[in-house]
Amino acid sequence: MKQLSTFLCLFLISFGVNAQENNKLIIDAKSGGVVINKNIYGHFAEHLGRCIYDGIWVGKDSKIPNINGYRTDILNALKEMKIPVLRWPGGCFADTYHWMDGIGPENKRAKMMNYHWGGVVENNTFGTHEFLNLCEMLGCEPYISANVGSGSVVEMTQWIEYMNSDKDVPMANLRRQNGREKPWNVKFLGVGNESWGCGGNMTPDYYVNLLRNYSEMAGIYGQWKLQQIGCGANGADYNWTDVVMKQRPGGMSGLSLHYYTIAGTGWGDKSPATGFEKKQYFSGLEKALKINELVEKHSAIMDKYDPKKQVGLMVDEWGIWTDVEKGTEEGFLFQQNSIRDALIASVTLNVFNNHADRVRMANIAQTINVLQSVILTEGDKMVLTPTYYVFKMYSVHQDAKLLESKMISEEYEMEGKKIPALSSSVSQDINGNIHLTISNLNPDKEAVLSVELVGKSFDKVKSASVLTAPEYNSFNSFDKPDVVKPVDFKNFKKTSASTLQVTVPSKAVVVIEML
Numbered sequence: 261m262k263q264l265s266t267f268l269c270l271f272l273i274s275f276g277v278n279a280q281e282n283n284k285l286i287i288d289a290k291s292g293g294v295v296i297n298k299n300i301y302g303h304f305a306e307h308l309g310r311c312i313y314d315g316i317w318v319g320k321d322s323k324i325p326n327i328n329g330y331r332t333d334i335l336n337a338l339k340e341m342k343i344p345v346l347r348w349p350g351g352c353f354a355d356t357y358h359w360m361d362g363i364g365p366e367n368k369r370a371k372m373m374n375y376h377w378g379g380v381v382e383n384n385t386f387g388t389h390e391f392l393n394l395c396e397m398l399g400c401e402p403y404i405s406a407n408v409g410s411g412s413v414v415e416m417t418q419w420i421e422y423m424n425s426d427k428d429v430p431m432a433n434l435r436r437q438n439g440r441e442k443p444w445n446v447k448f449l450g451v452g453n454e455s456w457g458c459g460g461n462m463t464p465d466y467y468v469n470l471l472r473n474y475s476e477m478a479g480i481y482g483q484w485k486l487q488q489i490g491c492g493a494n495g496a497d498y499n500w501t502d503v504v505m506k507q508r509p510g511g512m513s514g515l516s517l518h519y520y521t522i523a524g525t526g527w528g529d530k531s532p533a534t535g536f537e538k539k540q541y542f543s544g545l546e547k548a549l550k551i552n553e554l555v556e557k558h559s560a561i562m563d564k565y566d567p568k569k570q571v572g573l574m575v576d577e578w579g580i581w582t583d584v585e586k587g588t589e590e591g592f593l594f595q596q597n598s599i600r601d602a603l604i605a606s607v608t609l610n611v612f613n614n615h616a617d618r619v620r621m622a623n624i625a626q627t628i629n630v631l632q633s634v635i636l637t638e639g640d641k642m643v644l645t646p647t648y649y650v651f652k653m654y655s656v657h658q659d660a661k662l663l664e665s666k667m668i669s670e671e672y673e674m675e676g677k678k679i680p681a682l683s684s685s686v687s688q689d690i691n692g693n694i695h696l697t698i699s700n701l702n703p704d705k706e707a708v709l710s711v712e713l714v715g716k717s718f719d720k721v722k723s724a725s726v727l728t729a730p731e732y733n734s735f736n737s738f739d740k741p742d743v744v745k746p747v748d749f750k751n752f753k754k755t756s757a758s759t760l761q762v763t764v765p766s767k768a769v770v771v772i773e774m775l
């Protein structure tokens with residue numbers, strides 16, 4: 261359990277609030293020393309299945325409305341969701357990717373096998389220019405994952421020079437020849453992906469030596485402006501974090517962590533994305549909540565070697581991984597998305613917000629048509645998933661000040677297993693507005709919650725909305741795209757100058773703005 265501020269502890273002791281009391285959210289309105297980095301709301305797009313091709317990119321000659329080859333509907337939806345950062349080109353794909361194959365005239369680009377994902381041939385139509393221009397159009401930061409598994413230091417440093425140099429040097433000149441005068445000034449560089457697995461099957465000791473080598477050269481070629489992100493652990497592999505943190509290079513400003521929610525009820529089995537049973541609903545949420553323990557334990561190791569918290573924990577792959585949709589290619593990882601997944605997103609984002617002192621970036625996997633997507637496409641149709649709406653509702657937390665809070669919650673119990681029903685996080689934006697995001701995981705019972713602001717009173721609730729669904733496994737389809745969609749929320753009342761009572765519906769996410 262995260263350390264509470266002294267202020268909150270004193271409050272809890274002196275006012276006798278204890279774990280017996282049902283549903284109370286206590287907020288330290290005087291806190292706010294930590295900013296919730298907007299990049300916690302980041303995304304990930306790999307050359308995998310229909311994420312890039314069909315999802316983001318259809319090409320200029322497509323009948324699907326597009327701007328220079330990018331789907332117009334997707335551009336608009338991602339902008340509206342306020343996407344802050346996008347990771348590319350993988351994933352496992354990144355450690356087989358050779359960036360020079362993806363530049364220059366489209367018809368001259370080399371083809372390659374996508375060994376990891378469906379064994380398809382990648383024609384490299386979507387390459388460095390297409391990705392970085394996309395980020396410019398979206399107004400988000402690009403996060404490039406460099407190839408350590410099958411690449412070289414030379415290949416990486418040339419890529420850095422190509423993307424970021426404004427000098428009269430070979431790679432910047434090649435970029436100019438390819439039609440782009442100004443550098444893109446990429447800020448985030450991942451040094452390898454899952455180097456313990458698909459990125460090279462390395463031990464942490466072996467990897468950290470490579471990391472030191474790549475990092476030094478990335479620093480020199482990138483003029484120490486790039487934020488380098490070292491490959492971090494797979495879930496609960498704390499030894500990986502320990503070894504890498506202990507021997508990390510000075511240029512490393514972030515360490516990644518990957519954690520996927522596998523919602524089956526047996527060992528390692530997955531759940532379907534739709535039509536699942538309540539047991540699989542519960543299991544998904546129970547496993548998603550594990551992220552809190554992972555963040556806290558990895559952070560504790562990081563604290564040991566980096567007490568000033570200079571290195572960020574970047575959870576650059578997370579989300580629910582279900583069975584693929586029937587009739588779709590196994591290796592394309594195409595899955596639907598339900599209210600369960602929206603709740604998984606909401607509790608996970610609450611955990612990241614509440615640990616914003618260490619968590620500086622996170623990237624849900626993956627933006628479109630792959631795993632826990634925010635958008636699905638089929639031909640010219642597009643559907644916004646329940647997870648999309650959570651990101652949109654939670655965008656109020658981007659770059660806001662975290663207010664320390666303590667949730668005391670009733671439990672949601674299933675077959676003898678228990679999880680807290682309620683989850684929350686709270687922030688204050690530059691205009692002084694306080695935003696609460698609260699989710700109720702119980703699919704059968706609403707929860708009455710009393711919210712208390714300590715150290716401040718508030719005038720009124722300015723706005724509120726709720727995302728819920730008819731059933732615990734409801735989803736949005738191409739035929740019925742509006743089954744799970746946020747609507748205005750009114751089920752609250754101000755009970756004193758600093759307290760609010762909120763009735764959170766079952767299986768729901770609520771966002772409240774107060775001033």
Ligand code: AHR
Binds near residue numbers: 352453454625631
């Ligand atoms: O997101 C799908 C895959 O999951 C990524 O390519 C890899 O990094 C992870 O194992």
